[in-house]
Amino acid sequence: MLKGYVPPYNATVVQKLLDQGALLMGKTNLDEFAMGSGSTDGIFGPVKNPWSYSKQYREKRKQNSHSENEDSNWLITGGSSGGSAAAVSAFTCFAALGSDTGGSTRNPAAHCGVVGLKPSYGLVSRHGLIPLVNSMDVPGILTRCVDDAATVLGILAGHDPKDSTTIQDPVKPFTLPSLTDVSKLCIGIPKEYLTPELSSEVQSLWSRAANLFESEGAKVIEVSLPHTSYSIMCYHVLCTSEVASNMARFDGLEYGHRCDNDVSTEAMYAATRREGFNDVVRGRILSGNFFLLRENYENYFVKAQKVRRLIANDFVNVFNSGVDVLLTPTTLSEAVPYTEFIKEDNRTRSAQDDIFTQAVNMAGLPAVSVPMALSSQGLPIGLQFIGRAFCDQQLLTVAKWFE
Ligand code: GLN
Numbered sequence: 001m002l003k004g005y006v007p008p009y010n011a012t013v014v015q016k017l018l019d020q021g022a023l024l025m026g027k028t029n030l031d032e033f034a035m036g037s038g039s040t041d042g043i044f045g046p047v048k049n050p051w052s053y054s055k056q057y058r059e060k061r062k063q064n065s066h067s068e069n070e071d072s073n074w075l076i077t078g079g080s081s082g083g084s085a086a087a088v089s090a091f092t093c094f095a096a097l098g099s100d101t102g103g104s105t106r107n108p109a110a111h112c113g114v115v116g117l118k119p120s121y122g123l124v125s126r127h128g129l130i131p132l133v134n135s136m137d138v139p140g141i142l143t144r145c146v147d148d149a150a151t152v153l154g155i156l157a158g159h160d161p162k163d164s165t166t167i168q169d170p171v172k173p174f175t176l177p178s179l180t181d182v183s184k185l186c187i188g189i190p191k192e193y194l195t196p197e198l199s200s201e202v203q204s205l206w207s208r209a210a211n212l213f214e215s216e217g218a219k220v221i222e223v224s225l226p227h228t229s230y231s232i233m234c235y236h237v238l239c240t241s242e243v244a245s246n247m248a249r250f251d252g253l254e255y256g257h258r259c260d261n262d263v264s265t266e267a268m269y270a271a272t273r274r275e276g277f278n279d280v281v282r283g284r285i286l287s288g289n290f291f292l293l294r295e296n297y298e299n300y301f302v303k304a305q306k307v308r309r310l311i312a313n314d315f316v317n318v319f320n321s322g323v324d325v326l327l328t329p330t331t332l333s334e335a336v337p338y339t340e341f342i343k344e345d346n347r348t349r350s351a352q353d354d355i356f357t358q359a360v361n362m363a364g365l366p367a368v369s370v371p372m373a374l375s376s377q378g379l380p381i382g383l384q385f386i387g388r389a390f391c392d393q394q395l396l397t398v399a400k401w402f403e
Contacts, residue, residue, distance in 0.1 A: 038080075039083065040341060077111055085098070118367045123166070135242070150175065199332060221323070365386055
């Protein structure tokens with residue numbers, strides 16, 4: 001729909017970086033309209049994970065007698081901001097921007113071995129970011145270390161008159177103190193995040209990380225986020241409903257693609273949207289319009305908003321009980337080969353992959369994925385820290401101690 005489109009103004013985040021002397025290297029690939037968890041669904045084709053070509057991974061595959069045909073073995077980056085994660089991981093830039101509505105910055109960061117930060121909702125302006133779910137979208141930051149993420153956040157954070165959801169408070173500088181003593185910290189481990197789909201390697205790294213904090217004197221406790229299991233369903237209703245509304249602007253009249261059909265205005269709209277959107281986007285528009293039908297609105301959309309509040313309150317309760325940060329996996333497993341990823345229905349896969357990241361967006365909290373270790377296949381695995389709303393600096397300080 002927006003192929004070849006050149007926007008007439010810069011997003012606030014881009015302008016702020018340019019104002020500080022940053023060099024813009026280019027735009028990166030992603031899933032169409034940021035819908036996806038693989039970066040396999042964009043008009044420019046899928047994004048390849050740079051780790052597909054690491055010596056260690058290739059040797060492991062050889063040992064396991066997989067074919068050495070590189071072209072068929074390449075790994076997905078995760079998504080939807082996979083191009084940004086790949087660009088940072090391959091050392092082609094210092095930092096990259098992504099977007100995070102349900103995990104799109106943290107998921108590819110974990111798969112590409114980089115840091116992926118989703119700031120608190122309201123800390124960074126969304127002006128110029130194409131909306132997916134307005135009430136959950138946040139510009140994300142991808143870097144190779146936590147300090148770099150803090151530097152970029154320091155530039156981006158702050159009130160923007162063009163985004164009324166940004167906070168008014170003056171923003172403190174985001175230089176991170178070095179934490180030497182974690183003994184006053186309380187780390188929460190949400191028990192609902194131990195799902196059967198979690199790979200055993202990710203699970204054991206997660207407990208290793210918890211043990212590390214404990215052995216350094218931090219208090220590590222099991223906590224409960226009881227509404228976690230509703231999060232994917234709830235997200236689906238809210239996301240598709242907002243998509244149905246947001247995508248209405250792409251009608252072939254104002255901007256973007258326009259088809260040749262000139263039989264009638266209605267026919268032009270329909271054909272433009274059929275040609276201009278992939279089936280993931282079209283599917284979400286259809287689902288969203290279904291949930292928003294007069295007879296469904298109360299039962300789906302309104303109910304999902306109530307469930308969202310319960311999910312958000314779970315986090316509030318845990319933080320009120322004295323927990324400083326939560327420690328969770330970022331993804332169910334390491335990156336998988338493209339050929340495997342596309343075997344399953346992409347939308348189902350996408351939904352499963354967001355299980356640890358999505359609820360955070362419903363609650364507007366800051367979260368960061370930090371590379372933890374390499375798997376037995378030689379691929380990066382990331383863990384996620386979740387913080388209190390607007391305590392991004394504290395969150396990053398803990399993440400820095402850990403990295
Ligand atoms: N995977 C989720 C989706 O497809 C989240 C996407 C995102 O964070 N942009 O909706």
